Amino acid sequence: MGGGQNFPSREASKEKEIVLCTLPWPEERAKKGIEELKKEFKNVDVHYFHSKYENGKVAAIDVPEDVMKRASYLATLFWLPPSPSCIPNVKVIQFFSAGTNHVAKHPIYTDSKIPLCSANGVHGPQIAEWVIMMDLVQSHNYVNLWELQKKKEWKQGAGMQVSDRVGKRVGILGYGSIGRQVARVAKAMGMDVIAYTASPRNTPESKKDRGYIVPGTGDPDGIFPSAWYSGTRKEDVHEFLKQEIDLLVVAVPLTEVTTHFLSTDEFELLHKSKSRRAGTYVANIARGQCIDQEALITALEKGQISGAALDVTDCEPLPADDPLWNAPNVLITPHVSGSSDVYADRAFQVLIENIKREKSGGTLVNEVNRKRGY
Template structure:
């Protein structure tokens, strides 16, 4: 794929002030970043959308780039980004970015919030149903060609607590609605309400009160000082022995050692982990061998429509910058 020079679409640029876009070279979810470039070009045919293919090309291109998008932002790129105005992070979470340094330079940061709603909502629902109907037990017996009944559960009438009521948490709540469950949301500002039947805050009493009535605990929150180690030994003690944890947030939201103890001792029924701490999970880690653990390799966010949804956000924000300048209020803007 050759670099796009803005004139092969047969249309002239709208003006010399149109914002060009630099796409950094790292892709995600095993999908080539070229797909992302193509999606942005389709939506911005009158702009130059450049893909830097080597580290040297990235450093050179970013010196004059005002609008950059990518998965990560390394220190050497930040040093070279002399004219950067907007960085469009291609992940929903921004805890891996040098946010303080970007803020000090006056760089506006946006994220991919909303991109993951449908796919991650479906992943969570599938994980819950996996443990509800105990498909992991069926798979083991199928491998043994063993026709023997086993105990299963019903989702109807259960209580599902969702930590984090952003786009992903909301998508989970929406998809649970037809199943006849009670939902509890946990968020920083419970007075704002949310898509769940009940909403509580992160204060210890409220959180543990929610845990005490939880059958399925869904973690869909960013990693912050508040959420790091949120599910610790005390939280696991409060949970019912029949409860299941589904983590699509970040690995460190859960205390791994405490989780191992709880899973081994029957303190909780099981865990579906799309993220782990450490990550990637080492080959010799004991979590791999527990029969009541489902592990996916940070795959909940994978969808063939990932880059299309992300490109919609980026293109709309580029047009806002064209119209109103770098001070424009942008979709998914991250407040420092």
């Protein structure tokens, strides 16, 4: 209306919130997620740092102290500042990994109350494909056929002993987001699915998936398993393993309870339950320590199981002289089953959802229970 000094509006003068990203991709690879984040929240600035994990070690990155102190949200895979005091204003830490066991001894985990959230749910499609791929490689004798191709040999007999998947049973040890997508694909192939969880799932409500779900995937209502087993006692796990399982998928989080979840007794039990048929094929996409590696090698050598597909080992990288490399009927990949060209995009969706919920006072997606370890 004329005259007087022009003052900035209260909104315009408000300092933007910082979303600090320390992620293992060049910023260009995360461009789509960053754009969606800025589109959803007009009052945020994204400070992006490319972190690297090389040969089992986190490479140092230089995050300015003032950025850490001003940050409201932290998105990371494995990098954390030295202590909670470095990030006094962070409201949520969003990990871009399925688990947080790799930081379980960090002061931010043990000594702070900053909510920690995982990216559980973003890995389901690609890891389920890896599991099914490995199972088919085994059941269709593809390794032998590939070796023949390299030698330019045409031997039909090498490919005749095929075991198709219809009517076979997949036992999913840890029926989370990954296990639920394995179940969806397995059911489409005509397989029977049985599930194991630590706590009981006795009601339709308790069987629902409350985490992040890639649209059109998984088992949101928990309807695929023909039977559901639960309990943390050894007897409870053994009851599940007795069910003549053709494909056993290890998908539990790594905790004190699940360390060496499968060992000598468990492999012997699997063998006994499948003694009249081809043995159980074991696929581990959890953590290497969930399986007693020495016991696994023995089980492979004795033929107690038909084989193993391992995307994780104890330790990583697996040393060149480790006997696991030469164990019979084993396929090993270097912890890559979760890789996907849309991984970052999906993980940013979880981050965006959790910022929304933090701002509205809602329940966070995939918040880690520090006592349980997941």
